[in-house]
Amino acid sequence: MTATDQQVAEQPVREEPDTTVLRVANLRVAFAGTEVVKGISFSAQAGRCLAIVGESGSGKSVTARTLVGLTGGNSRVSADAIDLDGVDLLRTGERGWRSVRGSRIGFVLQDALVSLDQLRRVGDEVAEPLRVHGRGTRRSRAAKAVELLDAVGVPEPAVRARQRPYELSGGLRQRALIASAIALDPPLLIADEPTTALDVTVQAQVLDLLAAAKERGTSIILISHDLSVVARLADEVAVMRDGEIVEHGPARRVLREPRHEYTRMLLAAIPSAHTRDTKLSRPTEHRPQRTVDRGRPVLEARRLSKVFRGPDGVDRTVVDDVSFELFGGETLGIVGESGSGKTTTARIALAILAATAGEVLLRGAPWSARSVGERRPLRKQIGVVYQDPLSSFDPRWPVGRILTDALATGTRPPASKAEARGRAIRLLEQVGLREEHFDRAPLRLSGGQRQRVAIARALAPEPSVIVCDEPVSALDVSIQAQVLDLLTDLQDELGVSYLFISHDLGVIHHVSDRILVMKDGRVVEHGSAADIFERPQHEYTRRLLTAVPRLELK
Amino acid sequence: MRYLLKLLSAVAVVIAAASVTFFAQLAVPGDRATTLMNLQTGQDRKWTAEELAPLNEKYGFDDPIVVQYLDYVTGLFRGDLGTSYTQKRPVLEVIGGQLLPSLTLTVLALVVAWFLALGVTLLTVRRGRFLSGLGATWEAMTASLPHYWVGIVLLVVFAVQLRVFPVIGGTSGWGTVLPVLTLAIPLAGFVGQVTREEFEQVLAQPFVTTARTRGMSDLAVRLRHVLRHAVLPAVTLSGWALGALISGAVITENIFGRPGIGQVLVTAVDTRDMPTASGVVLVVATVYVVANLLVDLAYGAIDPRLRRAT
Amino acid sequence: MTVKTLTAAPKPALGTVLSLLVVTWVLTAALAPSVLTDGSPTAIDLHATLLPPSWEHPFGTDDAGRDLLTRVIHGSRQSLGIGLGATALAFLIALVLGFTAALAGGVVDAAITRVLEVAFAFPALLLALLVISVRGPSLATVVVAVGIGSAPGYARMVRGQVLAVRQAGYIEAAAALGHSRFAVIRRHLFPNAVRPLVAVATLGVGQSIVWASGLSFLGLGVAPPSSEWGALLDAGRLHITTSWWLEILPGVVIVLVTLAVTTLGRTLQRRLEGAAR
């Protein structure tokens, strides 16, 4: 690290003083007396991208919203300056804000998929900033909307303009949203988590789009908790934690040689090929050698298929001839884009959903073929952790009741209330929670804690197989790391097998022994983790792999 | 095909409602011929079999119930709703004359209720604690108003004291104002309450914030984006309300001396005029069914996503 | 440095407190009217007829010299009884129909849904008229008429609610744990489907009171000398231009009580929804 580097990191503003578009100094935001942004300063330059990263709840979105004067109800905002091209926005009042929004600052909201008005035509939405700011005629605006859609790479823009948002895929919607944000060619574009909701392949396209805008000289503030996304676009990175910027500097430097402890932790927590046999939250620790019993599979799926009849009466084959074997102590990863049939496969494996054809065996014995009543006593052998733990808990039940209820269905149901409580608390401890969580409502737990309770519940009946359907997709990296570690720890200790579903290749690579790649309900490739990631055979797998953003810097 | 099915099911609902009325009235204790005799004489006594015989004969009250019912239902398919026992006119005509005033009253009431409700909602939802509170209270309060109390108070204030509107305007334009308000004010409370709830939720949606980030003013956001989403529950409510209002308007009709189908229904039940009562139900059910088909269409117009679902 | 403060969404704090006061008052009136008044609601005094409100008679007196406030207080038991009774009856019917339809599915569901459709198309007024023709006007009749009249709406809600809850993750999770269908219904489906309806029921109480007063207007209400509020409104009607208090004050009481119950219901609803989210 050189001295210049240091200098740049500390005073990035001075590097190219002429191009500063926005300068924020000592911004503070409080909700109902609680400060969530605690005096941060940064600036944005034309043609450059500032990335704000940090864990969930660190105040990224609040900061972004404050920059357009839409902090939200019951908030208190103060700052020494929020200067946009030399105008102090804090002093402009609502009218001033309105003249800036859309024309001087383009804003792409975090919840991309629901940020367009579902009831209006995409073209109208895209052209709305033009209308609001009184540019052009109705006709010219319509033409401009099509032009914009074309510019952000939407195929058949004229058709799309006449469709409504729900008729567009997530990626197209995100692009339309960006088109709308850049309609008036604002000097500053703020994009809050523009890729979170998207599949990897689409994610890459959106990032390219932002890169193009940057090329044209737009200043971009990119907000994300995903460091690999940031790595592709950012010139400068600010790391936020608890409302403060803990580290700020050129992207290269921050990502390669993080100085702050927290930044280092964030970087380490990203699951990838490198992290396979280590603990994400304890980077120095390695997993012990495991033995996978390749004798009789604990769970075996034979040529499963599932046909759903849609509301339009048309049959759709959602799972098509899927077979797999899961052995004792092993993790089988299933990866594939949204809608490829992963969850459906998992539900068939759990015998919650009847397959149209095919059969599932549990420990070599018929499983899906049995009647509901016959299956009931066997259910303790197979547990499940859902993607969204909160909705899998009865909202009326506290954690303790959820766990004791699960214990009662297990191999060794507790004999007394006291025993149930004791065992539930032991389970809590096993997943890294404490006795105090026993009486807590799930609603009052953090996302990671909820996921731990879900895992504890799955463990309670002492199953030999646990189906994990996207168990970490709702979590941010640091918590994701803890949960993944927990799962591997349990495997090491108890020898459980996991059927592990995720669309995140990094996560899959990190945990899986063997991998199934699904597309459109079919298994397009399967093999060991090493084979899939290093020697992908199928075209689709290769495409997936190249689309994955990586931390490697140019 | 789907529309045909819908139509068939609508017709089935209407006929079922009329049939239920037919049988329900038969189940009511008391003899129809006796009622008619008493009605003709203003009495409340019993009559001998001979005294009742001509009426029983004339209206076929002695026929087996199945025969009476089949007569009625086959009549329906011929467009014949029967003849009123008391008014001696075809039921279609008895109701026909009263339907227009009733429909005018209820449709206008619905429209006015919508305007009142949306006005209050647009202006008060999330507009500071005081205004929001005021709007919400106004809605809850008007929704709790008993109809005829509103009617009588409006009558006394606006017609008797201030003389702005006629007391017995009948079906005239000015005369319709107070009856319409009588029905519209409590309904506006209802519509307002559901709209407000929805409005609040929609206001918190990301796409609303997105619209704001484009520099839109608050009012424009409410009108252009939020309103359309927020009216859906109120639209559903309206389909139901139109059906309910049309027979429920009887109180209003009573106070303002308006003709209407509600009065006909009450009188028909009082006088055991079965064809008329069943006819009114048939008409009310039809209005309900049509209103709901319209609601479906409105749904589709407001939210094209729902076009396929239904 | 600039400070910007935006106000929050309305908190019904004051409204809730006032509503609680009103509801407490009306509950006291219904359960122990003697706490609020020592007079008899039927005590006549032909020398003190049609007196306007005064300290002695805060609500004035009627044409038989009865104290109107006393009558309002004593009438609350019946009015509230109608509100609660009708709502309870409606919910009982609604729960049975709604659960049967949603759980049985298929033909049963289709049949019940059709029946509800017809019930909706059937004028509620006629239903009331028919019930009253069969049973004659009385408190019980009014409860039955209003109860049956409002049941289809609730039934539809229950059905929708059950269908929605059936989709919930925790229902599947419970099944995956190996609980029997009945246990899942009893322990998860029923309580979660019914809970949001508690608030709806509170709203129904107020509406039933208003509904019942409409029946009184048509001469189909509770038998005299009951001072059920609807009956008071009906009795006061002719006096509105000469002795306004007989019509206006009972009306104000109905509105206030309904408003209070509604406000509490909404607060409850927010709480429950908030907790469930």
Added chain:
Amino acid sequence: AGGGTPQTGGTIVYGHVQEPPCIFGGWIQQAYISRQVLDGLVTLAEDGSIQPWLATSWTVSPDGTKYTFTLKENVKFTDGTPVDAAAVAWNFDYWENKGGNSTAKVSIDPYFKAATAVDATHVEISLTRPFPPFLTLITQGYFGIQSPTAFQSRGEKENCEKPIGSGGFVVEEWKHGEEVILAKNPNYTSWPATAKHQGPAIVDKVRWKFIADGVSRYSSLGTGESHVVYEVPTVNWKDAKTRYQTIRYITPGKPVSFYINTKTGPFTDRAVRQAFAYGADRKSAVEAGFHGVIPYEGNPAVSQSTPGYNAEAAKAYAYDPAKAEALLEQAGWAKGGDGIRTKDGKPLTIKLVYGAAFIFTQEGATVLQVMQEQWKKVGFDVKLIPATRAELWGGKYADPSTFDATPSYWTSPSPSILWIVWRPSTVERPNGSNRSFYNNDTLGQTIDRANGEQDAAQANALYGQAQQIIQDDAAGIGLYTQNSTYAVAQNLKDVWLEKSQGEPVFSDAYFTR
């Protein structure tokens, strides 16, 4: 008030209460309106005498069983056909033998024998027995003469909606639920002897509106939207007297009095019935309920405006709670802890059924509630049972087991109403109208004799005796007179009520400026 110049033309807006199903029929609501359209044979004058109308004169055979009417010549129905003897005879035949008007029928049953046309202008009506009230009875609106030609050539609907008579008005349009529009009959020639002017109606039209709500009805007069209103709410009567011309008509016939069920229940004991009569201050209750407007009527049999009214009998049973209690004690009804009397373990519960919201308005209901309180003090547990129209008309409370007392009225210009209401019911001649189920042969004979008595004074004495018997036996208990009240705008003159039933007559009325 004399002032103002009379005008020709104009439209009278009249606010009535109830809408009848047909314009012609046996319900008093129908008589009100058919009086405007149909003419009768004879009419009743203020002094109670019978005056010419369609009949210019008449003779009665010495044995009192044949009435021969001479008809006015050249009178035409509004369909152009002549009002001749054949037409009149047809009408009588229609009412009596074809079920055309059951009230007309019961009024002159069983005396009526036949009606025959002697020649074009003479019609003879023969009776089975002498019946002097006959002439008085046929002055009622139920006896309006219709055109047989029109009646027979048209459908039921037209006959119901637009009966064709020879009256001062014709039905122009019936806007159901709202109003009946009556247009002047320009060729009117057959006004009654009691008319206030000779010739067709002076106004062009009458809009006969149905305004059920009392507040609206009365207020419409104040706002000038109507010129005449019927049934002024008693709370507004004082006000009406100062602002408008008011007319009050005390209906003759049976007043609003209780039928007392003498067949089953506690009222089979005469002493209990009498105690019931003594036990409530009916007079004060009526005054309170009706705000001093409607007179109390102590005579349960006929009202004070009926010929032959027994004023002495009316005075019986003045409020005397002590006497009521004494009578009940003697009859073996002892007071229980709650103040309600019991006998053989049975409480003294009285089922009082009344027609809610139509026979008994809110005002009447107040009267009942006041009395209920008073009755409670002497030990009666009176249950007020409001009956709906459907229930009453359906005959739900026709059976003796269903009620103990029920108030009702029956208008009639003649005391011969006693025959309808109080005639004993026998197997061969059941009398469903005797709702006290009071079968007193002496009473029956007395009324029968009175009905046949040619000498008016003698007849009235007999009617008086009959009233006394009813009162003594407390077979009915008096309450108040049935009233018709009208308020007429100051600028409308010569609206008058015909004497027989109190129907308003508009064919002489005119506006002043």
